[in-house]
Amino acid sequence: MTEAPSGVVLVIDGLGIGAMPDVPHSRPQDTGADTLARVRAAGSLLLPALDGLGLAAAAGGGATPEIVGRWGRASLGYEGADSYMGHLELMGGDLSGIRVEPFGVARARYAAAFRAAGHSVRDVGTALLLDEAVLVGDSLEADLGLNYNVTGCLPLVPWTTIIGLAEQLRGLAPVSRIIAVGGTAIGRDELLASVHERDGASGVDTRELGVYRTGVEIRHLGAPIDAAGQLHLAAAARGRSVLLVGKAADLLPGDGMDRLPAVDTGEVLAATLDAVGDRTHDLVVANVQQTDLAGHQADAAWFARLLGQVDEAVSTLLERQRPSDLLVVTSDHGNDPGHGSRHTRERVPVLAHAPGVGGGPIGDRSTLADVGATVAAWLGLPEDPAGRTFIEPSALPRPWG
DSSP: OOSOOEEEEEEETTOOOSBOTTHHHHOGGGTTOOHHHHHHHTSOOOOHHHHHHTHHIIIIIOOOTTOOSEEEEEOOOSSSOOHHHHHHHHHOOBOTTOOOOOGGGGHHHHHHHHHHTTOOEEEETTEEEETTTEEEEEOTTSSTTTEEEEEEETTTSOHHHHHHHHHHHHTTOOSSEEEEEEETTOOHHHHHHTEEEETTEEEEOHHHHTHHHHOEEEEEEEOOOBOTTOHHHHHHHTTOOEEEEEHHHHHSOOSSSEEEOOOSHHHHHHHHHHHHHHTOOSEEEEEEOHHHHHHHTTOHHHHHHHHHHHHHHHHHHHHHOOTTEEEEEEOSSBOOTTSTTSOBOBOEEEEEEOTTSOOEEEEEESOTHHHHHHHHHHHTOOOOTTOOOSSOGGGSOSSOO
16 A cells, blocks of 8 residues: 555534433433434435445444445543534544533623623523624523524624624633524514523524524534644644535634535535545545434434435445545434434444455444544554544554655
């Protein structure tokens, strides 16, 4: 093997394969959650490429001779079920500085800061309406105090204003994520009508608002962390070219890499395929976000159609693989369309393929960080101590580029 090794990590956002063992005491509302099973039950769903990598087997369907990939499942090593935390764990990194805090706990401080910056502020429950067009409050799609949403009416304010408010809040808040959402077809009345108090939280029910279907801009602003040792940063620091596609471009911190944010699944997959075809990047991390949005919309049929798109792209990725290429397909949490509009705490599939590296089970992994450790080893980078590789040293490509 003479070519420099490369790696692709494709994250199918929200694709869980069964509730975590700790769910009965940590999140009893997620008991029985199984995103993949729910989506498969929504209709006829053929996933020849993904099942060929071991998806059905990882979900409990048992091994078959047709499986060509290494397959298993990983537990979430972080609390709750969150994309930002999930991606950081996939890459490796210290998450200890992120705190859970319901928006209402610090609402007065946030309101004072926005007023000082010249914005009008009106109380809506424990949430805040800014400039009569942007609602700031808890994310009703995540655990209480984990994320905040900044949801604005694009007919009334520009996207740059919504982003600016989200960035100001990001500078004040300790929570995992600030999610900026701009609805292209909503007004103030629709925005206010979708505000609900739920389980101690107050915010916009984006599923009820319908922004995911009527046109939406989304930006994810993650909490600053000590990310030393993360896969994408380690690769960039050692001169490897790195591309972050889709929501991964928003969620993963760091400089010295190319970013291509996108929401549309077709755009994300096309960019990933183009990167692999052009051979211009040593590491590509891509996130298919709309599967997560389908879970939030409780739309299993939409989720199924998106998985079909992903399966076609994975088939093409496999066709384009060189002996030095590693593909890993995984997820960050579950989002069972039958369990309301919030993420579900589920194990996720870990599927890997490289030409010349045999398939077979990798068992139950205790952390998503095993993905980052495996890709780091494949690229010849130092492995983050948080994870363990599931490809033995004798199968790694040499010489390393």
